[in-house]
Amino acid sequence: MLKVSGEAFGQGQGKGLDLGCIDTIAAEIADAHRRGVQLAVVIGGGNFIRGASLIASGVVPARADTMGMLATVINGLALHDALDRLKVANRLQTAIPMPSVAEPYIRERCMMHLTKKRVVILAAGTGSPHFTTDTAAALRARELNATVLLKGTNVDAVYSDDPRTNSKAKRYTRLTYEDVLHNDLRVMDATAVTLCRDGHIPIIVFNHAKPGNLRRALFSKRQTVGTFIGGSKHVGRRNVS
Numbered sequence: 369m370l371k372v373s374g375e376a377f378g379q380g381q382g383k384g385l386d387l388g389c390i391d392t393i394a395a396e397i398a399d400a401h402r403r404g405v406q407l408a409v410v411i412g413g414g415n416f417i418r419g420a421s422l423i424a425s426g427v428v429p430a431r432a433d434t435m436g437m438l439a440t441v442i443n444g445l446a447l448h449d450a451l452d453r454l455k456v457a458n459r460l461q462t463a464i465p466m467p468s469v470a471e472p473y474i475r476e477r478c479m480m481h482l483t484k485k486r487v488v489i490l491a492a493g494t495g496s497p498h499f500t501t502d503t504a505a506a507l508r509a510r511e512l513n514a515t516v517l518l519k520g521t522n523v524d525a526v527y528s529d530d531p532r533t534n535s536k537a538k539r540y541t542r543l544t545y546e547d548v549l550h551n552d553l554r555v556m557d558a559t560a561v562t563l564c565r566d567g568h569i570p571i572i573v574f575n576h577a578k579p580g581n582l583r584r585a586l587f588s589k590r591q592t593v594g595t596f597i598g599g600s601k602h603v604g605r606r607n608v609s
Contacts, residue, residue, distance in 0.1 A: 369514040369569075370397070370409045371505035376520060376576055377443050378415035385415070385446055393520075394450035396582040397487060401456055405586060406482045408512055410490045410505035411447065413439030433497035437464060440501060444470070444491030451487060458487040463495030463504070475511050482512070502556040506563035517569055518585055519556065520576025526555045526595040542596045561597075570598040 376393060378384050400407055416439035422432035444460050448470075451458040459481050460470040471477065473490060481488045493504040502519070509517045526548075529537040540547075545565035549558055555573055564571055572585045574594030584593040 369505055369509040369512065369517045370407055370582070371502060371517065371519045372409060372411055372447075372576060373521060374412035374414035374416065374439065374443055374501075375522060376415075377411075377446060383415055385442075387446075387450075390446050390450050392579070393576065394447060394454055394456070396576070396579070397447075397451065398454045398456045400582055400586055401485075401487055403583070403587070406485070408478065408482065408488045408490055408508060408514070409447065410493075410501055410508060411440045411443045412501040413437070413441075413443060415439075416442060430497040433493075433499075434464075437492045437495070437497075440493060441466070441469065441491045444489045447489055451489075456487055457485065458489060460489045460491060463490070463492040478512060500557050500560065502560040503563065506556070506560040506567075506569070509569050510563055510567040514569060516586075517564055517571045518582065519571060519573045520582070521555075521573060522575065522577060524575040524578075524594065526553055526573050526597070528553070540595050542598075544600055545597060548597055555595075555597075564597075565599070568599065570596060572596055 413436050417436045419432040419436040423429050448460040461473040462470045463473045465472045478488050493501050526540045527537040531537040548561050574581050574585050581593050
């Protein structure tokens with residue numbers, strides 16, 4: 369399971385759509401797909417709408433979150449198109465039914481596509497307000513029996529603080545789920561981390577902007593990229609979904 373933030377699709381400050389950025393993400397996914405990885409992709413929508421900002425401005429939370437979920441569908445369509453141009457078999461599914469745009473998310477159908485070596489793009493979050501797209505990624509990872517959740521971000525690992533504003537922030541190579549929860553590291557929301565912990569699904573946080581990082585996260589025998597989050601014991605990372 370790959371989670372890509374909406375900002376990764378944006379230009380400049382992570383706003384709008386940058387086709388060059390989208391093509392780069394699609395190329396990384398295509399490379400993994402051609403190496404035999406079964407890959408489902410959950411997409412954020414922060415390059416268009418951030419629900420928290422709308423809520424702070426007075427928008428009803430459920431409506432703000434719904435707007436955010438719809439924004440992820442735009443990104444999903446953009447990635448769908450980019451993968452099509454690379455001749456990568458793929459399907460777009462949405463948690464909010466919109467049959468004239470994409471397939472509805474149905475677990476069994478999604479599993480069928482993965483078995484048939486298709487990349488599945490999962491948009492519209494969980495389909496319900498009050499849940500982040502990180503939680504959607506963790507939930508789908510549990511439902512689809514994924515063996516790892518890969519979270520692409522705009523920093524190279526998990527830090528004790530924002531390294532862009534605090535030069536003394538500590539970089540972590542490996543953490544347990546409890547480390548993330550108890551120290552409020554905020555790499556993902558607590559619900560997402562807890563879902564992965566309870567499902568024994570490791571999380572790898574890495575910089576999606578560096579070419580080859582997705583391949584390194586998937587195939588390196590030794591951890592050479594990002595931060596690995598798991599239990600107290602090593603969890604296998606091969607045959608990923």
